[in-house]
Amino acid sequence: MARARQRWLPALLIPLALAVAVLFGSVQAGATVSLPPKSADEVLAMIARTEVRALSGTVEQASELGLPEVPAVGPGIAPGTASALELLTGSHTARVYVDGPFKARVQILDPMAERDLVVNGGDAWFYNSADNSATHLSVPVPSRAELRESLPSASPRPDMPTPEAMAKRFLAAIDATTEVTVGGSSSVAGRSAYRLSLNPRSAETLVDTVDIDVDAETGLPLGVQVRANGQDEPAYSLAFTELNLSTPDAGLFNFTPPPGATVTEKALPAKPVPSMPAPEPDSAVPGPDATPEAFGQADPKQHGATVSGEGWGAVVALPAGSAPAELMSSPQLAQMLQPVSGGRALTSSLLSVLILDDGRIFVGMVPLDRLQSAAAAQ
Amino acid sequence: MSAEAAGISSVATAGPGAGWALLASELSVLFRRLRTWAMLIALAAVPILIAVAVKLSSRPATPGRGPLFLDRITQNGLFVAVTALVVCVPLFLPLTIGVVAGDTIAGEANLGTLRYLLLAPAGRVRLLLVKYAGAVAFCFAATATVAASGALAGVVLFPVGPVTLLSGDTISVGESALRSLLIAAYITVSLLGLSAIGLLISTFTDVPVGAMAATIVLSVVSQVLDNLPQLEWLHPWLFSHHWLGFADLLRQPIAWTSFGENALLQAGYIAVCGALAYAKFSNKDVLS
Incomplete structure (x- = not known):
């Protein structure tokens, strides 16, 4: 019986060793190094x-x-x-x-x-x-x-x-x-x-x-x-x-x-x-x-976009027709959009997009209500 | 049966070369079996079917639809092999590997020949290793069969020329042959983990069909899990996760990352399943 148990030992040790190696590898990858401090x-x-x-x-x-x-x-x-x-x-x-x-x-x-x-x-x-x-x-x-x-x-x-x-x-x-x-x-x-x-x-x-x-x-x-x-x-x-x-x-x-x-x-x-x-x-x-x-054309200004607000709270407004039609009609986009007053909106944790019924698009790393007030201001 | 009996008699004379003799007899038994040949012929038929279907169809394939490179076969026959491998990897290859790997120990136990194999002082570890080596040899034979029959069908039915890689660069016919060999090697390595799982399951039962079915079902389950985005944390640990990663060998320059990750993952499966199979098999009561 003792021999039988001994034979199960590698079956226990090898997965254990692998788990340790994986853990050690992930710890080492996240290890920080000491660098001279800089401002x-x-x-x-x-x-x-x-x-x-x-x-x-x-x-x-x-x-x-x-x-x-x-x-x-x-x-x-x-x-x-x-x-x-x-x-x-x-x-x-x-x-x-x-x-x-x-x-x-x-x-x-x-x-x-x-x-x-x-x-x-x-x-x-x-x-x-x-x-x-x-x-x-x-x-x-x-x-x-x-x-x-x-x-x-x-x-x-x-x-x-x-x-x-x-x-x-x-x-x-x-x-x-x-x-x-x-x-x-x-x-x-x-x-x-x-x-x-x-x-x-x-x-x-x-x-x-x-x-x-x-x-x-x-x-x-x-x-x-x-x-x-x-x-x-x-x-x-x-x-x-x-x-x-x-x-x-x-x-x-x-x-x-x-x-x-x-x-x-x-x-x-x-x-x-x-x-x-x-x-x-x-x-x-x-x-x-x-x-x-x-x-x-990384510069959206070429499409006639206007920017309101400064720095982090900036809102970009795109005129109607500036977004590719195939993108606007794609079913995936429709899946992400939710209806809001005056149009449809995509809200995410980082980015908000407001597509108005008249085709104008407002984008910003801001909450949706800021996009809506920017849209109302124009 | 007669072939197996011959194999046993040749290893009955024990010695340091007994392991090699056992391997030789295992390979000769495996590749003289009608079942093995039937499976290899079925695999060889896949690329031929694809090539003939593309040749006979009047409508050109739409780019971007169907398996990889299907639309380019008419321009370059060398793509038949790659397309056929893409088609075979998810189901046909695991199916045949499951049959061979699931049969390794359970098949001998079922036939009652396991007892005779263990009578020879070859030892259970050695028998396990030899059985696994046989399954690995079949993995390579199966992959090479698909690749070779695909290349042959492509050369016969379609024009052959420089091959376009995924990156848009073109390589010569000679280099494309080299890359095809690399892809065959990649897929063989990909299937090593599944072979080890089949061997492990095979040590738990005396019913080979059960072990075969379980191995094949596991390969399907693994692929289904790999497609569920909710289980993303699990994906890197599934043995089928890198199965279609051989496309990285068709980039310029070759992206070796997936080859390395795949090899490491399969090695992990071999180590764990091998250790479990050893534990189970060395404690197994061989009664029949």
């Missing part, structure tokens, strides 16, 4: 001075906005329409390759599919493997002098879905009422980082705090977490899970549409280099967006 201003200066020109890494984006889960794939969902909505729920993984301001590639890794954006000088390609379609955009190349002026830190393109671009949008929202603190250290993608916390301290906005993990070595923002009032889990997070600061393989930025793909040519109107956009509440959740329009 908030010093960390802000580090971000401004960052000189990372090239990187390859994997970013993970997760949204927990308290909205109903919407299937991103399934019958009756046209490719592309769900993309804007899927950013509001669920999570995404993307690989990002950047080499200077002219070359970049973003790969959104969907299950059994991939969406690619390749920017190489004046050419931008958008490729979707799900329907084997490619879109070519000719982007005017700014001169070197122009570029130096608008991008002093020679940072990667600001409209890329990197934690750096996100962080800069939130940093631009810092105003007199915002409390900026350094909340110790953290570990992101195996690198030690300072955790910079922005607290709006304004009752106008749904944002509770924004945490930005800043690489201790280079000053590159490695992750952004947005917490909403009254929610324990981060409402939105975008962070590197892998990061390599060496120059990516140049072949990655050469794209030729594969044989058999449907190719669409699009020309962008000449416009200045996309400089750091002002903090627009609706661009607070861009994430790895899916359409070439979203990559190329």
Whole structure:
């Protein structure tokens, strides 16, 4: 009998050892490192001075906005329409390759599919493997002098879905009422980082705090977490899970549409280099967006949008007809919307959207009643 | 029966090479069985059916609908293998693996041959290892059969050219063959956990059909659970979670993360199920 019990021993020990290894691994991943203390201003200066020109890494984006889960794939969902909505729920993984301001590639890794954006000088390609379609955009190349002026830190393109671009949008929202603190250290993608916390301290906005993990070595923002009032889990997070600061393989930025793909040519109107956009509440959740329009035209002002209010409580108003019709008529959106007086509204823990019956759209990181009063004022 | 009897007589002469002899006899018994061949032929028929159906249909497949790459088969026959693997992974492959893995110990017990196998001083641990190795060999054979028959059907029925990856880049035919091998390896690794579960269940019963059914049901249950968003915390621990992750091998550059995570997860299942199977089997009263 003793031998019989002995034989059951490995059956007990091996699962136990595995459980310990898993626990130990997760504890180690969350372990904090000790860094020399820095003030908030010093960390802000580090971000401004960052000189990372090239990187390859994997970013993970997760949204927990308290909205109903919407299937991103399934019958009756046209490719592309769900993309804007899927950013509001669920999570995404993307690989990002950047080499200077002219070359970049973003790969959104969907299950059994991939969406690619390749920017190489004046050419931008958008490729979707799900329907084997490619879109070519000719982007005017700014001169070197122009570029130096608008991008002093020679940072990667600001409209890329990197934690750096996100962080800069939130940093631009810092105003007199915002409390900026350094909340110790953290570990992101195996690198030690300072955790910079922005607290709006304004009752106008749904944002509770924004945490930005800043690489201790280079000053590159490695992750952004947005917490909403009254929610324990981060409402939105975008962070590197892998990061390599060496120059990516140049072949990655050469794209030729594969044989058999449907190719669409699009020309962008000449416009200045996309400089750091002002903090627009609706661009607070861009994430790895899916359409070439979203990559190329990060600035909603082009659609004739007007911004009322400042900083965290800003409300963006879009005129009628500025939202894509296929998005407005998609069943997923209808599922998320609730009827309110004068239109329909989407309320989440971080973001509110008000669609009026006359087609105007109001968006903001504010409670719904503020959108309604902004709509009434116009 | 005659094949099994021959196998036993060859290992009756014990020695350090007894394990290898046992493995050789196990493999020869497995692959000389009519049932094994029937399952492999059924698997080989899947890509052929897909290729013929696409060839005969007058309507071109709509991009974005149906299994992966279905719309691109007419342009490049090499996609038949990938499409067939996508179709086979959720049901057909687990079905055949369940039959082989569930039969390992229970089948011998049911036939009454387990007693004779254990008469040889090969030891129960060794028998367990040999049985598992046999199941693993079948995993590879099954996956390779689908891939090879798919490639063959594609080359015969459709034009062949450079292959487009998910990232939109194209690779040469030679490199695509290499990637197909990698995918076959990925799927073989994916099925190791299920084989270990089948082996474990097989040690608990003398009725092989019961063990087979239980293994197949578990593979379906695991996939159903993997599709419920409410159980998101459980998903990374389900053995079927990474089954369709081989698409990551079709990106440029290859994303190895899912390969590594999958291998680690399957290793965990092998360790736990292996330990439980050892405990159960070494304490088992072999009466028949």
